[in-house]
Amino acid sequence: MLLILAAAELLPELVTLWYRETQGSMAFASTAALTGLLGLLFLYLGRGAGALYRREGILIVVAGWALASVSGALPYLFTGTVHSPVDALFESASGFTTTGASIMTNIEAASRGILFWRSFTQWLGGMGIVVLFVALLPELGPGARFVYKLEVPGPTAETLHPRVADTAKALWRIYLGLTGALVVLLLLAGLTPYDAITHAFSTLSTGGFSAHDASIAAFESPLVEALIIVFMVIAGVNFSLYYGLRRDRGRRLWTDPEFRLYISVIIVFTAWISWDLLASGRFGDRGTGQVILDAAFQVASLITTTGYATADYDQWPSVSRVLLVILMFLGGCAGSTAGGPKIIRMVMGFKAALREARLIFSPNAIVPIFIGRKAVPEGVVRSVVGFFVLYVTIWAVGTVLLTIGGTGLKTSATAAIATLGNIGPGLDGVGPTANFAFFSGWQKLVMVVLMWLGRLEVYAIAALVIPAFWRR
Numbered sequence: 001m002l003l004i005l006a007a008a009e010l011l012p013e014l015v016t017l018w019y020r021e022t023q024g025s026m027a028f029a030s031t032a033a034l035t036g037l038l039g040l041l042f043l044y045l046g047r048g049a050g051a052l053y054r055r056e057g058i059l060i061v062v063a064g065w066a067l068a069s070v071s072g073a074l075p076y077l078f079t080g081t082v083h084s085p086v087d088a089l090f091e092s093a094s095g096f097t098t099t100g101a102s103i104m105t106n107i108e109a110a111s112r113g114i115l116f117w118r119s120f121t122q123w124l125g126g127m128g129i130v131v132l133f134v135a136l137l138p139e140l141g142p143g144a145r146f147v148y149k150l151e152v153p154g155p156t157a158e159t160l161h162p163r164v165a166d167t168a169k170a171l172w173r174i175y176l177g178l179t180g181a182l183v184v185l186l187l188l189a190g191l192t193p194y195d196a197i198t199h200a201f202s203t204l205s206t207g208g209f210s211a212h213d214a215s216i217a218a219f220e221s222p223l224v225e226a227l228i229i230v231f232m233v234i235a236g237v238n239f240s241l242y243y244g245l246r247r248d249r250g251r252r253l254w255t256d257p258e259f260r261l262y263i264s265v266i267i268v269f270t271a272w273i274s275w276d277l278l279a280s281g282r283f284g285d286r287g288t289g290q291v292i293l294d295a296a297f298q299v300a301s302l303i304t305t306t307g308y309a310t311a312d313y314d315q316w317p318s319v320s321r322v323l324l325v326i327l328m329f330l331g332g333c334a335g336s337t338a339g340g341p342k343i344i345r346m347v348m349g350f351k352a353a354l355r356e357a358r359l360i361f362s363p364n365a366i367v368p369i370f371i372g373r374k375a376v377p378e379g380v381v382r383s384v385v386g387f388f389v390l391y392v393t394i395w396a397v398g399t400v401l402l403t404i405g406g407t408g409l410k411t412s413a414t415a416a417i418a419t420l421g422n423i424g425p426g427l428d429g430v431g432p433t434a435n436f437a438f439f440s441g442w443q444k445l446v447m448v449v450l451m452w453l454g455r456l457e458v459y460a461i462a463a464l465v466i467p468a469f470w471r472r
Contacts, residue, residue: 001064002039005071006032008124009117012075016113024113027078035071055469058460065452069093072121081114086441093448095121097455098339100208100307100424101415101447103437107213112194115211119198125455126205126235126337127175131168174242175337179204182231189223203231206337208307208424215432216297217310225293225310229300233266236304236332257372258333258344265343266303269327270296273320280317295320302327305339307424309432321427328417328426339422339454341391348376348384383459390458395420398450405443415439419450 009032016024052060072092076082082091087103094101095118104110179200186196195211202209212218216228241253253259273295277283283291294311301308302324313324331340351369358367368375398416403409407429414426415436425432436444453461463469 001060002035002042002067002071005068005124006036006039008120009035009071009075012113012117012120015116016111019112021111021113024075024079024111027075028113028117030078031071031074034074038067038071058463058469061456062452062460062464065096065456068096068125069448069452072096072117075114075117079111079114081110084441086444087437090436090444090448091118092121093451094419094424095119095207095209096125097422097451098122098125098205098207098305098337099419099422099451099454100202101419101430101436101451102209102424103435103444105435105437107211116194116198118209119201119207119211122205122207122209123179123201124205126207127172127239131171170243171239174239175204178231178234182227185227186224189221189227191219191224195219199228200231202308203228203306204235204337206232206235206304206306206332206339208301210308215309222290222293225297228308229293229297232300232304232306232308233263235306236262236300236336236338238333238335239337240335255372258347261347262303262333262343265327265330266296266299269303269323270299273299273316273323276317276320276323282317298324299327302423303330303338303340304332304336305421305423307418309425312431312433314427314431314433325414325417325427328414328421328423331421341388341421344371345384345387347371348381349388352381352385387458390462391420394450394453394458398446401446402439402443405440407439407443415447416450419447420454422451422454 009028013025013028013032016022016028069089069092072095073085073088076088076091077085082088082103090101090103093099100122107115182200182203183196186200187193191199198209198211199216201207208215210216210218216225219225237253237259238256241256241259244252270292274292277291277295278288283294286294297308297310298313300306305328313321316324329341330346331342332338334342334344348369348371355367355369359365369381370376395413395416398420399409399413402412402415407415410427411429414428415430418424418426418430425434429438430436436447439447449461
């Protein structure tokens with residue numbers, strides 16, 4: 001995995017050579033060399049090892065994400081973009097986990113190579129560096145399917161082929177195709193090749209890093225905003241649904257209950273927030289069309305956990321802000337590049353709660369939970385319930401820890417959910433026009449852990465704190 005990452009670090013090296021950034025070129029060359037040497041060391045230490053099983057799979061996934069974050073932090077330090085190792089780790093972890101929270105206060109002053117790297121780390125993390133690992137190195141033994149399941153977001157990991165490596169390759173082909181399509185469309189909309197590529201990386205990965213301080217608003221183009229909205233929504237859909245588009249002509253897409261609810265939430269929340277903004281009378285000077293576009297952009301950005309912004313929604317009316325916070329707790333569809341708990345878990349959790357209410361007066365009834373026409377296995381239902389308990393507990397603990405440092409409750413609560421949900425911006429001190437630079441070093445480390453927990457959906461990291469995991 002580290003060798004693959006070292007090869008990926010050569011791409012921003014080419015960018016620095018193109019823009020004649022000598023310091024950046026040395027930084028990425030050094031980073032690739034160090035990452036590659038560490039990968040070779042692990043390869044040597046692991047020679048002759050047996051097959052990969054569940055416990056080894058968990059360690060590989062968790063350690064892989066941690067080491068990727070550490071490796072990705074080196075260019076920020078080597079170029080002098082940031083001077084604190086903790087800040088560099090925060091920026092790198094935010095990139096790979098597609099969180100989009102940043103400690104950089106003057107983004108446009110950074111080098112082209114570094115800004116390309118920020119977006120590229122999100123693109124690598126969007127579909128998943130472990131999925132890429134499985135796709136390129138299929139002979140992983142019986143643990144390959146388990147490693148893939150840990151990486152793919154959602155309560156279940158759907159496979160498109162009997163061999164999990166073929167599934168990983170199919171997902172990456174779809175991901176590459178959608179990224180290329182957005183690059184072409186953004187070029188036609190007037191963006192430079194550099195802006196088109198970096199923003200396509202951040203959009204399809206639902207990461208939200210931009211090469212501009214004003215994010216997408218810097219382009220002052222309704223067409224660009226509309227394109228980004230469409231592709232954020234596309235990126236928030238289960239990628240396995242796209243695989244069958246040719247074969248079933250979209251029938252499975254339109255009949256999928258999670259997809260229908262996902263689109264319905266976007267439409268309803270956009271209409272509700274648009275009405276609230278227009279009714280407030282404070283945004284009439286922007287015009288009705290622009291207000292609706294602003295509402296749609298922020299709704300799509302937060303439900304898909306992208307984190308882009310075209311308006312300071314921290315100044316919006318209370319109802320609109322509450323609705324946006326609700327979206328932070330939803331997330332996109334399972335099997336997408338979006339973060340958050342996911343729509344399908346919300347549906348399963350709600351149906352499980354209703355089933356418990358029914359069992360109060362019909363204790364002997366057997367009531368399976370259906371999603372569409374398929375019964376959900378009881379093991380999946382239990383995992384969903386456990387996930388919500390852990391997720392809310394971790395969010396609460398994260399909020400308390402951040403408030404200990406003297407940060408206000410609203411800032412702490414939304415910073416915790418923004419990092420745990422891999423969203424990026426929150427409200428108040430971490431709003432869409434602010435950043436995370438003011439937090440202390442230990443608070444940033446807390447949020448780095450929250451990012452990893454959110455990206456790996458809690459269970460993989462939680463398993464490491466159970467003593468039984470380490471017993472022979």
